[in-house]
Amino acid sequence: NTMAMRMLTTSLLWIFTLAAYPTNCLGFQQLSDQKRGSLHALKGSEFDHFNRRDVLIATLAATLAGSLSQPSYAVTGMNDGNLPDLPPEAVRSYLQYRIPLQTSADFYMFDLQELLQDPSEWGQVGEFFQTNNNRGQGNPNRIEREFTNTMRIIGLSMPPDTADEMRDAQFAFEKAMARVSKATAGIRRDLPVEIDKSAIPTAVTGWEDGRVALNTFFASLNSATGLNEMRALPAPGPGQFKAYGRSERRYVELKKKIKLCQNRGGPALSQAWGQLMVSGYLQDSCGIPDLEAYFYQ
Numbered sequence: 001n002t003m004a005m006r007m008l009t010t011s012l013l014w015i016f017t018l019a020a021y022p023t024n025c026l027g028f029q030q031l032s033d034q035k036r037g038s039l040h041a042l043k044g045s046e047f048d049h050f051n052r053r054d055v056l057i058a059t060l061a062a063t064l065a066g067s068l069s070q071p072s073y074a075v076t077g078m079n080d081g082n083l084p085d086l087p088p089e090a091v092r093s094y095l096q097y098r099i100p101l102q103t104s105a106d107f108y109m110f111d112l113q114e115l116l117q118d119p120s121e122w123g124q125v126g127e128f129f130q131t132n133n134n135r136g137q138g139n140p141n142r143i144e145r146e147f148t149n150t151m152r153i154i155g156l157s158m159p160p161d162t163a164d165e166m167r168d169a170q171f172a173f174e175k176a177m178a179r180v181s182k183a184t185a186g187i188r189r190d191l192p193v194e195i196d197k198s199a200i201p202t203a204v205t206g207w208e209d210g211r212v213a214l215n216t217f218f219a220s221l222n223s224a225t226g227l228n229e230m231r232a233l234p235a236p237g238p239g240q241f242k243a244y245g246r247s248e249r250r251y252v253e254l255k256k257k258i259k260l261c262q263n264r265g266g267p268a269l270s271q272a273w274g275q276l277m278v279s280g281y282l283q284d285s286c287g288i289p290d291l292e293a294y295f296y297q
Contacts, residue, residue, distance in 0.1 A: 073296035082226035090157040094225055097150050099295045102230060104146040105214060106251045108207075109233050109244055116180065116203045119195050123188030125203075129181040143177050151217055158224055165220040173213035179206035208236070229295075246297050250289075257288055 076095065078084070083091045112128070115121040132139040140149055148170060155166035183202040187193060211233045218230035234243040241248055 073293070075292055075296075076227060076229065080227060082224065086224065087157065087159065090154075090159070090224075093154045093157040094221070097154055098221075098229060099291050100146070101150050101154075102295055103251075103254070103291075104150070105218075105231070105233060106246060107146070107255075108210070108214065109241075109246075110248050110251050113207055113236070116184070116207050117200070119184075119187055119200065120189045122184040122203075123190070125180070125184045126186075126188070129177070129185075143181075147177075147214075148174055154221065162220055162224045166217055169213050169217035169220065173210050173217070176206045176208075176210035176213055179203075180210070211235070250294060250297065254289060254294060261288065 076083075078091055078095070083094070086094075112125070115125050128142045131141045131144075139145075151166065151170040151173065155163050155170060157163075158166060180203050183199045183206060187195060187199070215232045218232055221230050222228045231244065231246060234240050
């Protein structure tokens with residue numbers, strides 16, 4: 001970012017200087033006056049010098065625009081890391097699902113962790129585990145859609161040894177989420193009930209076990225791909241978010257824009273939006289930020 005700002009400042013200074021102070025005595029009005037006569041009245045050297053100045057300004061502006069439009073990250077391709085050694089389906093699954101899975105991990109870190117600390121918010125937590133059986137289709141709940149189903153798809157595409165490690169991590173995560181769901185079930189802000197003293201510790205412990213399981217899955221995925229792109233979730237405590245190294249502010253902005261898109265389609269399309277997000281196809285819609293830029297923080 002510092003280098004980009006220096007480049008911006010230097011280039012703008014050059015452009016403004018060249019625009020404000022001509023390099024010779026032949027200005028725009030003089031050139032306009034000369035057009036009333038013959039262009040041959042201009043000395044070749046002066047005419048060339050004037051054009052060189054214009055070309056230099058245009059070149060600097062184009063270079064500046066090009067440098068600012070280039071992404072500050074290298075996008076992973078099929079030939080990076082260990083991807084050429086993996087089965088084609090594993091490569092496709094990884095490239096398609098790594099961004100949505102890391103975004104889901106952001107939700108796990110920035111949202112779910114905080115919600116579990118406050119029983120008055122457990123009504124919202126319950127919605128994450130609520131299965132929509134609309135028309136008997138049995139659509140998965142949010143935890144299944146954004147975590148376990150994605151983990152299963154990636155794991156099944158991997159070589160046997162890696163697939164076994166990922167499956168164990170997936171099962172551990174499912175068990176942890178089952179404990180969270182059981183501890184928070186039936187507790188809502190508008191439904192006063194007596195909360196068992198063990199409910200909050202159980203829910204928090206479930207979140208922690210899920211965190212460990214996710215990290216195990218990410219470690220297996222990073223090892224298999226040789227890319228180390230998936231960011232592990234640090235343990236709770238001072239400096240947790242800083243250690244995570246991903247921006248809560250950018251996550252909140254992304255969440256708001258996705259919510260706006262969902263609201264435009266109404267409840268009937270909310271499931272479709274969720275599936276687009278998980279599949280990696282939700283991009284450049286309703287002002288959704290570049291998900292690759294969001295991933296490479």
